[in-house]
Amino acid sequence: AGGQEITNLGWGGPALNAQSGSTTGADSNDPKFLDWTGENHVYLPGGANSLTVPDAAALDITGDIDIRVYVALDDWTAGADRVFLSKFTGSGTYSYELAMASTDRLRFFWSVDGTAQLFETCDDPLTVSDGDGLWVRVTMDVDDGASNYAVKFYQSDDGSSWTQVGATETGAATTSIFASTADVHVMARTTSGTRDNFGKVYR
Helix, strand or coil: CCCCEECCCCCCHHHHCEECCCCCCCCCCCCCCCCCCCCCCEEECCCCCCEEECCCHHHCCCCCEEEEEEEEECCCCCCCCEEEEEECCCCCCCCEEEEECCCCCEEEEECCCCCCCEEEECCCCCCCCCCCEEEEEEEEECCCCCCCEEEEEEEECCCCCCEEEEEEEEECCCCCCCCCCCCEEECCCCCCCCCCCCEEECC
């Protein structure tokens, strides 16, 4: 009732009415009430919103890596740099990151020393519509047995049957990943919202 006012129908009457946002009228500070989709998720509207996991030994991956996320983006072709999962908060703490480049292609960043950024970008776009859920994945073999590293990108509707997107990206040397002390962020690179993403996060 009354825009963003929630009316109390109990014994306390209007003295216990609740207000959502800064006023009883609709404005930009109001929360967004979401319909239940049948699956647990976190909705992140962008603007310095992300999920964060503290640094831990299990997250300090220095060799072969496999990152998978299940998300439903509001806009899969936003034409801007956006993050899915990142342990890459700043120079000296760069480790790894799965992101979407401004070209709307999957991109994988990593660093050997925590400072210099390396990356590979997928050749092809994902096949998905705005608002739809999709599993996205990157794997990196730091030594493919032929003195190269190899990066592959994938997508999946169910998280178990994967389709490779684009060609395998290879480098003419082996590599490694720096074990930084950075937290892991989901849907942004930093808590201030750097390269933040918009939509639902499932897994």
